[in-house]
Structure formats: C-alpha cells, structure tokens
Amino acid sequence: MLAAAVFTTRAVAQTGPATAPADNTPSYAALADLLENDKARDKLIEQLRSLAPEGAQAPAAGVAQPTRAEPSRDPAGLPLSQRLAIDLQTFTAGLLHDTAATMTAVRAALSGEPVPGNRLRASLPALSVLLFTIVGTLLAYAAFRVLAGFGFARLNAWILDDSKGKVGPQPDPGPAAKRYRYASLTLSRKLLGVLAAFLIDVAASLSAALAGYVLSTILADGTGGKTLFALQFLTAFVMIEIAKAVSRGVFATRYDQLRLLPLSPEAAAYWNHWLTLLIGLTGYGLMVAVPVAEAVFLPAAAKVLGLIIMLGVYIYGVRVVWKNRHAVRAGLVRRAEQSSTAVFGTLLRVLGRIWHLIALAYFTMLLAVSQADQDQALVFMTRATIQTVAAVVIGLALAATLSSLLSRRIQLPDDWRRALPLLESRINAYVPATLKALRLLILITVSLVVLDAWRAFDLLAWLESANGRATVALVFRVGIILAMAALSWTVLASLIEHRLSLSGGIHRPSEREKTLLMLFRNAAAVVIATMTALIVLSQIGIDIGPLIAGAGVAGLAIGFGAQKLVQDVITGVFIQLENGMNQNDVVELAGIFGTVEKITIRSVVIRTLDGGYHLIPFSTIDKLTNHTRDFGYHYGEYNIAHRENVDEAIAQLELAFKDLMQDPELSREVLEDISIPGVTGLTERGFTIRVLIKTTPGNQWAIQRGFNRLVKQRFDAAGIELPYPQTVLHFGRDKLGYAAPVDVRGVDALKHSAGTTPAPGQTMRPALDEGN
Numbered sequence: 073m074l075a076a077a078v079f080t081t082r083a084v085a086q087t088g089p090a091t092a093p094a095d096n097t098p099s100y101a102a103l104a105d106l107l108e109n110d111k112a113r114d115k116l117i118e119q120l121r122s123l124a125p126e127g128a129q130a131p132a133a134g135v136a137q138p139t140r141a142e143p144s145r146d147p148a149g150l151p152l153s154q155r156l157a158i159d160l161q162t163f164t165a166g167l168l169h170d171t172a173a174t175m176t177a178v179r180a181a182l183s184g185e186p187v188p189g190n191r192l193r194a195s196l197p198a199l200s201v202l203l204f205t206i207v208g209t210l211l212a213y214a215a216f217r218v219l220a221g222f223g224f225a226r227l228n229a230w231i232l233d234d235s236k237g238k239v240g241p242q243p244d245p246g247p248a249a250k251r252y253r254y255a256s257l258t259l260s261r262k263l264l265g266v267l268a269a270f271l272i273d274v275a276a277s278l279s280a281a282l283a284g285y286v287l288s289t290i291l292a293d294g295t296g297g298k299t300l301f302a303l304q305f306l307t308a309f310v311m312i313e314i315a316k317a318v319s320r321g322v323f324a325t326r327y328d329q330l331r332l333l334p335l336s337p338e339a340a341a342y343w344n345h346w347l348t349l350l351i352g353l354t355g356y357g358l359m360v361a362v363p364v365a366e367a368v369f370l371p372a373a374a375k376v377l378g379l380i381i382m383l384g385v386y387i388y389g390v391r392v393v394w395k396n397r398h399a400v401r402a403g404l405v406r407r408a409e410q411s412s413t414a415v416f417g418t419l420l421r422v423l424g425r426i427w428h429l430i431a432l433a434y435f436t437m438l439l440a441v442s443q444a445d446q447d448q449a450l451v452f453m454t455r456a457t458i459q460t461v462a463a464v465v466i467g468l469a470l471a472a473t474l475s476s477l478l479s480r481r482i483q484l485p486d487d488w489r490r491a492l493p494l495l496e497s498r499i500n501a502y503v504p505a506t507l508k509a510l511r512l513l514i515l516i517t518v519s520l521v522v523l524d525a526w527r528a529f530d531l532l533a534w535l536e537s538a539n540g541r542a543t544v545a546l547v548f549r550v551g552i553i554l555a556m557a558a559l560s561w562t563v564l565a566s567l568i569e570h571r572l573s574l575s576g577g578i579h580r581p582s583e584r585e586k587t588l589l590m591l592f593r594n595a596a597a598v599v600i601a602t603m604t605a606l607i608v609l610s611q612i613g614i615d616i617g618p619l620i621a622g623a624g625v626a627g628l629a630i631g632f633g634a635q636k637l638v639q640d641v642i643t644g645v646f647i648q649l650e651n652g653m654n655q656n657d658v659v660e661l662a663g664i665f666g667t668v669e670k671i672t673i674r675s676v677v678i679r680t681l682d683g684g685y686h687l688i689p690f691s692t693i694d695k696l697t698n699h700t701r702d703f704g705y706h707y708g709e710y711n712i713a714h715r716e717n718v719d720e721a722i723a724q725l726e727l728a729f730k731d732l733m734q735d736p737e738l739s740r741e742v743l744e745d746i747s748i749p750g751v752t753g754l755t756e757r758g759f760t761i762r763v764l765i766k767t768t769p770g771n772q773w774a775i776q777r778g779f780n781r782l783v784k785q786r787f788d789a790a791g792i793e794l795p796y797p798q799t800v801l802h803f804g805r806d807k808l809g810y811a812a813p814v815d816v817r818g819v820d821a822l823k824h825s826a827g828t829t830p831a832p833g834q835t836m837r838p839a840l841d842e843g844n
Contacts (some may be wrong), residue, residue: 095199173372184605195368201291202301209284209309216276223272224327227265231329257788269330270321277313281306301364301388308359312351319347346392350385354737357381358442358450383443389435397428459525467518474510502558549611557604561597568593587654587671636691640674643690652696658770660697664690703743704772706765713758713793723750724790725763728782738778758795
C-alpha cells in the first residue's frame with residue numbers, strides 16, 4: 073500500500089503544473105517561506121546542484137571557478153528503494169518545514185507580533201459572505217429536502233404497490249415470504265424508482281446551491297472578491313451532495329423500496345452515516361477549509377490543516393473498516409450462497425475475504441494523494457474511483473452476459489444431428505474453455521484499466537507503443553490460430569463421423585474403412601495439436617528450430633531405447649496394409665478369441681465373450697486368425713448310432729437344412745446349399761457324418777445354433793438315435809454257440825406287517841423265490 077501510494081503521489085505531483093491556476097502568487101509565497109528556513113534552504117541548494125548538467129560551472133566572486141562535474145541522478149533511473157527513500161525524505165522535509173512555519177506564525181500571533189502573509193483583515197468581508205452563504209444554503213437545502221421527501225414517499229409506495237400486484241390477493245404468506253419480498257420486486261420498476269429518487273435528490277442540492285449563489289451575490293454588492301470563498305463552498309457543496317446522493321440511493325435509510333442493497337434499516341443507516349460523514353469531512357476539508365486557510369493565513373498552515381483533517385478521516389475510516397470486516401464478510405458469504413449465478417457467487421466470496429484490504433488501500437491512497445497535491449487530490453480520486461468502478465461493473469456485466477449466453481446448450485438441427493451425431497457435443501465441449509479464456513481476457517483488461525486509473529500504468533501510452541501494439545497483435549494472432557485449429561479438427565472429425573454414421577445403402581462403410589478412418593482421426597488429432605503448439609510457440613517469440621532438432625534427436629534415442637514400441641508400430645502398420653483385421657472382426661490371436669473392439673497405432677483391444685478387455689501389443693502377435701473375412705462355414709460333425717441307416721440320417725439332415733431356409737432371419741445369411749461329404753468316421757459309438765454350410769462372414773455361429781436345433785427335432789421325429797455311452801452285458805459261448813444255463817433268482821421286497829419292527833440283534837432277511 074505504501075509503495076503504491078508513493079508512486080501515485082509522484083504521478084499526481086507530476087500532473088500538478090498542468091492543472092495549476094494561472095495565479096502564481098501562492099507559489100512565490102511558498103518559495104519565500106522555504107528560503108526563510110536554513111535547513112530547507114540548504115536542502116534545496118543541494119538538490120539544485122545535484123540536478124546541474126555535467127560540466128556546468130558555478131559562478132564565483134568575480135572569477136568563474138571550475139567545479140567538479142557531478143553525475144546526473146535522474147529519479148526515474150534510480151532503484152525502487154532509492155526512489156522510495158527520496159520521496160519519503162522530500163515529504164518529511166516539507167512536512168517539517170510547514171509545521172515549523174505554522175508554529176512560528178502561531179507564536180507570533182500569540183505574542184502580538186505581525187504575522188508575515190496574514191491576510192485575515194482583508195479577507196473578513198469574503199469570510200462574512202461565506203458564513204451567510206453557508207447558513208442560507210443549508211437552510212434552503214433543508215427546505216428542499218422536506219419537499220423531496222414527498223417525492224421519495226410516492227416512489228416508495230409506487231414500487232411497493234407493484235410488488236403487491238405481483239403477489240396478488242392472497243393470504244398472508246408468512247415471515248419467510250416477507251423476508252424475501254425484495255427478491256420478487258420487478259427489477260426495471262425498482263431501478264426506475266431509484267433513478268428518479270436520485271434525480272430528485274440532485275435537484276434539491278442544485279436548488280439549494282442556486283439559492284446560496286443568489287444570496288452570496290446579494291451580499292457581495294457587486295464586489296467580485298467577496299464571493300470567492302462562497303463560490304468555493306457552493307462548488308464543493310454541489311459535488312459533495314451529489315456524492316452523498318449516490319450513497320443515499322444505495323442505502324436509502326428511510327425508504328426500504330428505494331434501497332439498492334438488501335440491508336436492514338439499521339445496517340443501511342449505519343453505513344450511510346459513515347460514508348456521508350467521510351465524504352463531508354474530506355470534501356469540505358480539502359475544498360473549503362484548506363483553500364480558505366491558504367488564502368487567509370499561510371500556505372504552510374493550510375497544508376498542516378489538510379494533513380490533520382486527512383489523518384482524522386484516515387483513522388476514522390480504518391477503524392470502521394477493521395471493526396466491521398467480519399460482519400461484512402458474513403453478509404457477503406450469505407449473499408453468495410443465495411446467488412443463482414456461479415460467477416457472482418465466487419466473486420462475492422472473494423470480495424468477502426479481501427474487501428477490508430481494498431478499503432484500507434483506498435484510504436491509504438487518499439491520504440497519500442491528498443498530501444502530494446491537496447488542490448487536485450479529490451479530482452484525481454474522483455476520476456480514478458469512477459474509472460475503477462466503471463471498469464469493474466462493465467467487466468462483471470460482460471462476464472455475466474457471456475456466462476448466461478454460453479451456459480445454454482447449443483442445439484443443432486435434427487438433420488445435422490443425424491448426419492453428424494457428435495458435432496453438437498463437440499461444439500458444446502468448446503464452451504467451458506472459451507468461457508474461461510474470455511473471462512481471463514476481461515480480467516486482464518479490467519486490471520489494466522484500474523491500474524491506469526490510479527496512474528500505476530499508462531494504458532494509452534502502452535497501447536500506442538511498439539510493445540503494446542505487438543502484444544495486442546500477438547493475442548489476436550494466437551486467438552485466430554487456436555480458432556482455426558479447433559475449426560479444422562471439428563470439420564475433419566465431423567466428416568469422419570458422418571462417414572462412420574452411415575448405416576444403410578450402397579454407401580455403408582466397410583469395417584476396413586471404419587478402422588482406417590479411426591486411425592486417421594487419431595493421427596490427425598496428433599498432427600493438429602503438434603502443429604498448433606509449434607505455431608503458437610513461434611508466434612510468442614520462441615525459436616522452434618532447436619525444438620524440432622531436439623525432437624529429432626529424442627526420436628532417434630527413443631528408437632534405440634524403445635525397440636519394442638517401434639516393433640509394435642511397424643507390425644501394426646503391416647497388419648493394416650495387409651488388411652489382417654478390422655474393427656468388429658472376430659479373431660483369434662495370442663491365444664485369445666474375441667471381437668476386435670479398438671485398434672491403435674501400437675495395440676489392439678479384444679473383447680471376449682465373458683466381457684474381458686484384453687489389450688494386446690502388435691509385437692506379441694505371431695499368428696492371426698480372422699473368422700469374419702469374406703465368408704464363413706458352419707462345420708458340423710454329427711455322430712449317429714451304428715444301428716441307424718446312413719441314407720436315412722443324411723435325408724433327415726437335408727430336411728433340417730430345408731427347414732432352416734424357411735427361417736427369414738437365418739436364410740439370408742446362407743450363401744450356398746448344404747454340402748454333406750458323407751461318412752467321415754466310424755467309432756465304437758457310431759458313425760460320423762460331416763456337414764458344411766457356407767454363410768456370410770461372422771454368422772456361422774448363428775447358423776450353427778439354428779441348424780443344430782432343427783437337426784435334433786428331425787432326428788427325434790424319425791427315431792434316429794444319437795449315440796451315448798452304454799454298457800452291453802453278454803455271457804460267454806463256446807465254438808458251437810452254446811451258452812451254459814444261468815442260475816437267475818428274483819428278489820422280492822420284504823413285506824413287513826404294520827407296526828412290526830425287528831427285535832434287537834435280529835436282522836431282516838429277504839425271501840427268495842426260486843425260478844429259472
């Protein structure tokens with residue numbers, strides 16, 4: 073704060089001569105007072121010698137004696153610490169001189185001695201006119217404020233009637249609804265009422281000032297010198313009351329509906345009293361008391377009086393800010409929680425944390441500027457405050473407008489969404505990044521304008537300089553490059569997605585085309601991102617030649633160190649060139665059987681039937697089996713019992729194929745008639761018949777399931793037995809075929825009497841019937 077105040081003080085002081093009055097008499101008086109003080113005179117002589125050009129000679133008594141040339145010390149070229157020290161030393165020296173001159177004048181006045189520069193008697197007529205003008209203006213202002221109160225009451229009732237009309241004839245909504253009645257007021261009607269109240273307030277102030285001017289003119293009797301102080305007061309009165317009218321419009325202590333901020337009447341009265349008191353002390357002190365004291369008494373006394381007034385304002389303001397820092401923060405946090413816009417909620421939370429620091433910095437700046445140039449201090453502070461508030465308000469309005477516009481989801485026509493299914497989501501994905509970039513640009517612009525307002529940065533001079541023009545051009549070029557890159561990627565990706573989204577007709581893309589388009593899209597994304605980054609770096613002044621050379625060396629090192637990666641890429645390239653597999657193909661590789669889900673430049677993703685996600689590098693593939701290339705075959709081996717007839721079994725297989733061709737879903741996947749080569753094997757369980765059915769690629773498993781169901785139905789209907797494990801028991805025979813008789817006995821179940829149980833130790837023995 074101290075550093076900013078010192079630099080702002082220097083800036084205001086540098087602009088002093090351009091705005092100084094034409095009458096230089098006060099400057100001569102100040103120079104005379106300065107020369108009267110020995111220490112100040114010696115300090116002035118030392119500074120003048122230090123500013124003398126190199127090689128200059130000081131005149132001596134009669135003969136020009138050569139003097140040693142001292143180096144030029146331009147304050148602008150000194151380090152920051154030395155500049156701060158010089159400014160503080162100059163301010164301290166001036167303060168000591170003013171205090172000493174004031175004390176000397178006071179002692180002289182108390183002792184009855186004449187005070188040099190004292191013009192009290194000559195100024196008594198002007199002071200009397202000033203006194204009567206102050207009294208008359210204040211009385212007129214009080215009368216006009218009473219009349220203005222009727223207008224304020226009507227406006228307050230007008231806004232309140234509108235809010236009641238919004239609610240309608242309903243029962244009492246309760247205290248909760250009353251608490252939030254402020255939020256239900258019509259915004260436009262309220263703003264019109266507040267603006268009208270402000271105009272009425274300003275009109276009352278102007279009318280009172282006009283009455284005071286007429287009174288001062290009458291009291292002056294045509295003497296222009298008598299109205300000088302009165303006119304100064306009237307000018308200050310108008311400016312101060314307009315500032316107070318703004319405060320009353322914001323807080324509106326007596327009329328709730330004319331209050332802009334949602335505060336309680338007690339809080340509004342407290343802050344309005346504090347602000348109006350600070351505005352009155354500062355304005356009347358610097359614009360009336362100090363100029364009158366300077367004209368009537370000594371300029372040094374006027375400076376001391378201004379310092380005392382501003383110190384009082386500073387201490388009072390800092391005390392109130394520090395006392396209420398937590399209460400204001402809590403109120404801002406509550407408003408942030410009720411805010412419906414995220415950006416305003418965030419700003420309110422940040423403001424709640426730093427508002428007291430901003431207020432302290434403002435009061436510190438006001439104190440420093442008022443001591444640098446008391447005549448132009450309020451003009452500078454007013455201009456800087458208005459420019460700061462306007463920049464912040466406009467920046468917030470632009471940010472809110474952008475957030476409101478870009479928060480709505482962009483919707484494309486239905487035809488576009490069908491043709492380019494991902495274009496809408498891709499365009500909406502650019503919105504957050506665009507919003508952040510625009511907010512950052514607004515923040516930087518507002519910050520520069522605020523710094524320019526406080527003379528910490530000359531925005532116009534920077535924009536007119538070569539660096540400023542180059543920076544603005546750089547921002548535009550980078551923005552255009554990023555926009556073109558985003559547009560190129562959007563158009564390219566949309567065209568690829570449009571081609572991939574075609575699902576019917578002769579223009580339907582093949583699986584190979586889909587795979588190549590996906591690979592091309594990935595490669596295009598890498599190329600666009602790389603080229604955009606290199607172009608942006610070249611635009612901001614970075615030499616990309618060494619970067620490209622370094623990338624080549626790094627690529628060579630990676631090629632030697634990551635041979636497996638290179639092998640993956642090269643193997644993948646040859647697999648794609650040979651059209652080995654494409655997306656959605658059913659393949660078998662690296663011992664895994666499944667569907668190709670994704671292909672990149674170095675790996676392939678296989679999804680198995682159990683949902684497993686298998687990532688396989690191309691370098692591990694030594695054999696690739698593709699089951700969906702050109703056509704497929706249902707290859708079936710059907711085992712039939714030995715007792716069945718071969719021709720009958722083949723006939724039933726053909727009938728099952730005819731049934732299959734009656735299925736509208738499966739028949740169109742069959743490319744040729746069934747092929748039955750015949751019996752291909754004899755085993756201990758039966759004989760085997762081979763069946764081949766040619767199908768479209770990838771549908772052989774569907775044909776297999778459908779044909780097996782029909783074969784089972786046909787075999788069951790014809791009584792053809794499918795072999796299954798059996799045990800055949802036979803007895804031995806001699807060479808003549810004679811088998812010995814076998815003793816066979818049947819075992820009947822033991823019949824138990826009802827309620828009969830064996831005795832302990834007795835077993836139940838079955839009865840045997842003898843037979844053949």
